[in-house]
Structure formats: C-alpha cells, structure tokens
Amino acid sequence: MxxxxxxxxxxxxxxxxxxxxxxxxxxxxxxxxxxxxxxxxxxxxxxxxxxxxxxxxxxxxxxxxxxxxxxxxxxxxxxxxxxxxxxxxPAMSAAMAETALWATLALHRGFFRYARLQQEARWAPHRQRRADEVTVAVLGLGQMGGAVAQRVADQGYRVLGWSTRPAALAGVETSAGEAALAPLLARADIALNLLPLTARTKGFFDARRLAGMKHGAGLVNLGRGAHVVEADLLAALDRGQLGHAVLDVFASEPLPPEHPFWRHPRVSVLPHVAAQxxxxxxxxxxxxxxxxxxxxxxxxxxxxxxxxx
CATH class of the missing domain: 3.40.50.720 (NAD(P)-binding Rossmann-like Domain)
Incomplete structure (x- = not known):
C-alpha cells in the first residue's frame, strides 16, 4: 500500500x-x-x-x-x-485555548488600549474588573471550542457556550439553535468565534449580527476569515459598536499590505497562528x-x- x-x-x-x-x-x-x-x-x-x-x-x-x-x-x-x-x-486544541485565553485577558484588562496609550506617552489607568464580572461567549463547542470554553471558564470568567446542536460542558452555560444566539451575543462582553465554516456560517458576523452585540464588546475570530464580513466589521469598529477585534484569519491570506486592518487602532492582527x-x-x-x-x-x-x- x-x-x-x-x-x-x-x-x-x-x-x-x-x-x-x-x-x-x-x-x-x-x-x-x-x-x-x-x-x-x-x-x-x-x-x-x-x-x-x-x-x-x-x-x-x-x-x-x-x-x-x-x-x-x-x-x-x-x-x-x-x-x-x-x-x-489535543495539542492543537490546547494551543487554541492558550490563544483564546490571551485574547480574553487582553480585552478584559484593556491591554490593547494601554498599548495604544503607550504610543502617545499617556499615563491613563482605568478601573480593573474581576474575571467574574466579564461574560465571554464561545461560539462553536466542538473539540477546539470546547477546550477554549473550559480553559476560559477555569480562569473565573462567566462563559456562555453556543452551538448548533445541544452540548454540555462543566462550568459553562450552554445553549443551541438560532433562537438562542441573539440573546447570548447581547450579553457577551467578549465573543470568541470557533465555528466551522459551512454554507450556513459564511458571513456569520455581518452588519445585522454585529449590531446586535453588546455595545463596546470585543470580537475574537479564530475560526475562518469568511465568517466575518470585513466591511461590516470595520464599520462597527468605527462607530464604536465594537470596542476591539482580534483577528487570526482573513478572507485573503496573507493579509494584503494595503488592507485597513493593519492600521486600524481597534484591530489586532495575527498571521493565522492561533493554533498551528x-x-x-x-x-x-x-x-x-x-x-x-x-x-x-x-x-x-x-x-x-x-x-x-
């Protein structure tokens, strides 16, 4: 053979x-x-x-x-x-959980904002919230999504898990189906996307769905670039509907040098390295x-x- x-x-x-x-x-x-x-x-x-x-x-x-x-x-x-x-x-799932936890911590504690302030030489501390005051939504509860939800929950965050079919995870409030999605996103301070890319999830984060997210929330896309309508995400960031986006995947890879994500003050770009x-x-x-x-x-x-x- x-x-x-x-x-x-x-x-x-x-x-x-x-x-x-x-x-x-x-x-x-x-x-x-x-x-x-x-x-x-x-x-x-x-x-x-x-x-x-x-x-x-x-x-x-x-x-x-x-x-x-x-x-x-x-x-x-x-x-x-x-x-x-x-x-x-399992090693890949562990690496993904590490990246998701890093992004969650950075958004929760405002570390991306502090990085911007450093460029301006500004000393401007803000109030520190506890982890149990921050609600994190994990979209997709497969092998990687489940590992992410568990890792984030272990750090004391309130974790809401969503999937297309019912799933159960210790320490995670889970829900399933389209009807549960909008209320979940409206509650989340941070949304972590680990959905598989299918015909149903392509363009998942469009203008309508982004508008339904909690004002000032953070979005972390660790799934596929096609999950996000990039123009709609930029518009949501520009008007303050979203506070920050951490993006590991893109519609076109490598991300073209002229793409606005590279220079947007509310976007952190990773070169598809969340879990190699x-x-x-x-x-x-x-x-x-x-x-x-x-x-x-x-x-x-x-x-x-x-x-x-």
Missing part, C-alpha cells in the same frame, strides 16, 4: 512533516505524486491542488492534516464516496486512522459532508 502525500508544503515544512510521518508510520511507502494510482489506498492532505485526488480507484481514506476541510469539500474532483477525516489533535498543527502529534493522529482503516475499525473524526465538518 502506498500513501499519497498531497500537501502544499515548502521545503522547510517538508523537513518537519516527512520525518514525523515516517516515524509515526514506519514501513509505509509514501509518495508525493500519483504515478501508480492503482496502488494508493490513503491520501494524507494539506490543501491539495485541485484534481490531486481524482483517478485513484483504490482510495479508501482522505486524512486531512488541517482541522478545516471546507476547501476539500468545495473541490468537485475529490471523490464523494471516499471518507474524509479531519485533524483533531504540530507535525509530531498530528502525525500520530493520522497514523491511528491509517491503522484503523487497515483493521476495519471505525475512523476517527470522519467528516459529515452534509453538515460540512
């Missing part, structure tokens, strides 16, 4: 990933082009080029190295009858699914193509 590696890695990334995959799956044969398509049973992918997974008659598993699979699902050349597994790595996939742990996750396939066991984290994640 050959395993096709269809990844858009540069030389430096391959230098990390290839040894990690080989160590996790010793004895497997890895190929980077489908020269012998009849022998390929598994494809391990990271943003594969369109058509890379077509014409593989024995393909039985597409294992993504990324958590998001919207690009795979949008590629009509990806065979519809082959299961796709997304990457769910760690080859050492992600390779083990991929290897476990390859072994499950060999043994006829259920695959972990199989994508529901109808739901989009």
């Amino acid at each position: 050959s395993i096709l590696l269809a990844c858009d890695f540069d030389a430096a990334e391959w230098a990390l990933w290839r040894p990690a995959l080989q160590a996790a799956m010793p004895g497997e044969r890895f190929v980077t082009s489908a020269d012998a398509p009849d022998g390929i049973d598994v494809a391990i992918v990271a943003n594969p080029p369109a058509g890379a997974l077509a014409g593989l008659p024995r393909l039985r598993l597409i294992q993504s190295l990324w958590a998001g699979v919207e690009r795979l699902l949008a590629d009509a050349s990806v065979p519809g009858d082959v299961p796709i597994a997304r990457m769910v790595d 996939t760690d080859p050492r742990t992600a390779a083990a996750v991929a290897a476990a699914n390859v072994q499950a396939l060999r043994e006829g066991r259920p695959l972990a984290h199989r994508v529901d193509r109808v739901r989009g994640y």
Whole structure:
C-alpha cells in the first residue's frame, strides 16, 4: 500500500512533516505524486491542488492534516464516496485555548488600549474588573471550542457556550439553535468565534449580527476569515459598536499590505497562528486512522459532508 502525500508544503515544512510521518508510520511507502494510482489506498492532505485526488480507484481514506476541510469539500474532483477525516489533535486544541485565553485577558484588562496609550506617552489607568464580572461567549463547542470554553471558564470568567446542536460542558452555560444566539451575543462582553465554516456560517458576523452585540464588546475570530464580513466589521469598529477585534484569519491570506486592518487602532492582527498543527502529534493522529482503516475499525473524526465538518 502506498500513501499519497498531497500537501502544499515548502521545503522547510517538508523537513518537519516527512520525518514525523515516517516515524509515526514506519514501513509505509509514501509518495508525493500519483504515478501508480492503482496502488494508493490513503491520501494524507494539506490543501491539495485541485484534481490531486481524482483517478485513484483504490482510495479508501482522505486524512486531512488541517482541522478545516471546507476547501476539500468545495473541490468537485475529490471523490464523494471516499471518507474524509479531519485533524483533531489535543495539542492543537490546547494551543487554541492558550490563544483564546490571551485574547480574553487582553480585552478584559484593556491591554490593547494601554498599548495604544503607550504610543502617545499617556499615563491613563482605568478601573480593573474581576474575571467574574466579564461574560465571554464561545461560539462553536466542538473539540477546539470546547477546550477554549473550559480553559476560559477555569480562569473565573462567566462563559456562555453556543452551538448548533445541544452540548454540555462543566462550568459553562450552554445553549443551541438560532433562537438562542441573539440573546447570548447581547450579553457577551467578549465573543470568541470557533465555528466551522459551512454554507450556513459564511458571513456569520455581518452588519445585522454585529449590531446586535453588546455595545463596546470585543470580537475574537479564530475560526475562518469568511465568517466575518470585513466591511461590516470595520464599520462597527468605527462607530464604536465594537470596542476591539482580534483577528487570526482573513478572507485573503496573507493579509494584503494595503488592507485597513493593519492600521486600524481597534484591530489586532495575527498571521493565522492561533493554533498551528504540530507535525509530531498530528502525525500520530493520522497514523491511528491509517491503522484503523487497515483493521476495519471505525475512523476517527470522519467528516459529515452534509453538515460540512
């Protein structure tokens, strides 16, 4: 059996990933082009080029190295009858929780405001609130969202969790469904977005939804750039409806140098680094699914193509 590696890695990334995959799956044969398509049973992918997974008659598993699979699902050349597994790595969830907690602390304590004041050489302390006086909404309670909600709640914040389907988390007030969303956002001082990107969540934060958020709230987008209508977010920041936005993902990446987010005083830009996939742990996750396939066991984290994640 050959395993096709269809990844858009540069030389430096391959230098990390290839040894990690080989160590996790010793004895497997890895190929980077489908020269012998009849022998390929598994494809391990990271943003594969369109058509890379077509014409593989024995393909039985597409294992993504990324958590998001919207690009795979949008590629009509990806065979519809082959299961796709997304990457769910505890190390990645922990990293996401760290970033979310940092952003929550910075918004809660006004550290972004103090950074602006430093540029003006202004000494202007403001009242310090306790964590239990701050309400944080976590949108999306999957593997990463659940880890984020738990981590933030452990620091003493009032955490409201929202998902499309009911979920339960210790120390988190959870709700589900469209009817619960507007009241939740109206209460939240900080909203952390970890929703999957689907047809239903594209443009999720538009002018209407931003207008319904608590005045002066902070928005932290750790999901996908397409969740936010960028022009609407800029307008909400300019008029003071939102106090600050921490953005890790964007409609166009890398973020173009001329984009207003770079220079907006109420925007903090991260270059899509909230939770990078760690080859050492992600390779083990991929290897476990390859072994499950060999043994006829259920695959972990199989994508529901109808739901989009």
